[in-house]
Amino acid sequence: AQTVTQSQPEMSVQEAETVTLSCTYDTSESDYYLFWYKQPPSRQMILVIRQEAYKQQNATENRFSVNFQKAAKSFSLKISDSQLGDAAMYFCAYRNRDDKIIFGKGTRLHILP
Amino acid sequence: DAGVTQSPTHLIKTRGQQVTLRCSPKSGHDTVSWYQQALGQGPQFIFQYYEEEERQRGNFPDRFSGHQFPNYSSELNVNALLLGDSALYLCASTPQGSPTWQYFGPGTRLTVL
Secondary structure, eight states, X not given: OOEEEOOOSEEEEETTSOEEEOOXXXXXXXXXXXXXXXXXXXXXXXXXXXXXXXXXXXXXXXXXXXEEEXXXXXXXXXXXXXXXXXXEEEEEEEEOTTSOEEEOOOEEEEEEO | OOOOEXXXXXXXXXXXXXXXXXXXXOTTEEEEEEEEEOTTSOOEEEEEEETTEEEEEOXXXXXXXXXXXXXXXXXXXXXXXXXXXXXXXXXXXXXXXXXXXXXXXXOEEEEEO
């Protein structure tokens, strides 16, 4: 069975600085997708970035980028130029071939003004 | 274009009662997945509906059942409610022909007293 582990329950970063959230996963599949979702206090789960396992190039979306290390089964999220609106719970997630998504327990990110 | 919608927003029930939660997928989406998110945890997959049938199921008892209608909307039913069923219930829909990521609704907060 696939598992997703986020080892940082909480993190804080100064506004305008850069922060990296860690995620590791375990799977025997070779073809899968990885995601980072953001959940602000409004509860709406918002897709931040996604990565196809077959692509070696790391995904980037504006200030958000990932460091995907397939052999190490690591998928970290880097947020550059942190903004107050980035404060939220961040969930790392794995999608298997059956479209089932397995989430980590989340990292709560605080942005310090 | 409306996103994924869920109703009701909040719900309070007592132990032993039954509850029905509703979800309308984003326009053009034909697959609906349901998740349970306990406080402070990541979402847990309950089941997924496609073409009005349950396609796959997570590790949840038979008290949890669902339905998908011809217009792709879906219901989640929980019978014989337990205190431990208190959680945020999230619905997510997947685009037709591009089952790579899921769009989430705002969730229904269920409290069981």
